[in-house]
Amino acid sequence: MTPISESGLQHAMVLLDGVLTRDPQFAPGLAARAEVRIGLALLGHATPEGFQDAERDAHRALTLQPGLVEANAVLGITSAYRGEWPRAAALFRSILAAHADQAGVRAEYATFVLQSAGHSAQALDELVQAYRDDPSNPSILALLAAEESLLNRPEEARKFADLASDSGYPSTTPPLLQILSGTAALAKPSRRAAARRALLALVNELDLQKLDIGTHQQFICWLVQLGALESAYSVANATLDQLAREGGVGNTWGILWSPQMRAFRLDSRFGSLVNRLRLRDDWDRNGPPDRCTLRKGEITCA
Numbered sequence: 001m002t003p004i005s006e007s008g009l010q011h012a013m014v015l016l017d018g019v020l021t022r023d024p025q026f027a028p029g030l031a032a033r034a035e036v037r038i039g040l041a042l043l044g045h046a047t048p049e050g051f052q053d054a055e056r057d058a059h060r061a062l063t064l065q066p067g068l069v070e071a072n073a074v075l076g077i078t079s080a081y082r083g084e085w086p087r088a089a090a091l092f093r094s095i096l097a098a099h100a101d102q103a104g105v106r107a108e109y110a111t112f113v114l115q116s117a118g119h120s121a122q123a124l125d126e127l128v129q130a131y132r133d134d135p136s137n138p139s140i141l142a143l144l145a146a147e148e149s150l151l152n153r154p155e156e157a158r159k160f161a162d163l164a165s166d167s168g169y170p171s172t173t174p175p176l177l178q179i180l181s182g183t184a185a186l187a188k189p190s191r192r193a194a195a196r197r198a199l200l201a202l203v204n205e206l207d208l209q210k211l212d213i214g215t216h217q218q219f220i221c222w223l224v225q226l227g228a229l230e231s232a233y234s235v236a237n238a239t240l241d242q243l244a245r246e247g248g249v250g251n252t253w254g255i256l257w258s259p260q261m262r263a264f265r266l267d268s269r270f271g272s273l274v275n276r277l278r279l280r281d282d283w284d285r286n287g288p289p290d291r292c293t294l295r296k297g298e299i300t301c302a
Contacts, residue, residue, distance in 0.1 A: 115254030118289020
């Protein structure tokens, strides 16, 4: 696994650039550099150029060494970023069919594809299997913590978040930052009105384009929990406007399917939002999200 802190990833990038300057045909080095670029995206430093450069490295690596697992996994993640969900799923399934012991790839499949498409139960199964295969991997622990949080199981989320932090995953970066900090104001009815006013004022003042997509999504979730659906949809569509200009739909949208987001899913605007995320291609092939039905092209969710 590549280093999981921003400084570690940047250091790895410098080292890999040096290696590839000496040997531009070193396929594992190209795949590793592609992974580092994706790692920076996972920590909230995603850029269109980063995804394009990761794809370029991955394709070069596969030209030199066909079937290289790390390179194919990177292409799975970048496909998900662009909303090419069936292609992303096919790439990950192909890897796991040939290499069932790839715990990191299994966790990426769960996080980048299954969670985003609303297949939460399968995502949890894949993450649990990844954890069993590699129980000390801090990135897998962090992703499992995030899934438990999405499923509204705070005690389990906190347990895995603590394990991830103890194993070296930075507690000041997503998803551990949100899990370990908690949202006490949301849990106390007496504070909800004040919290709503403060959050709306903050959202109105901030330049969302300067924030990473994970922060956008956290704002959406908080707004929904505080009953500010209009603002939640405004932030969601502004986020997708920004991503569309960059050629994508984002990394992970598992937050849409959490129990806390039920009011958001029940809103009449939800169907238009998932159309923008291009998720119907996945659902046509793999069935609707958990606790949802598709009838005549319209989605209805609990």
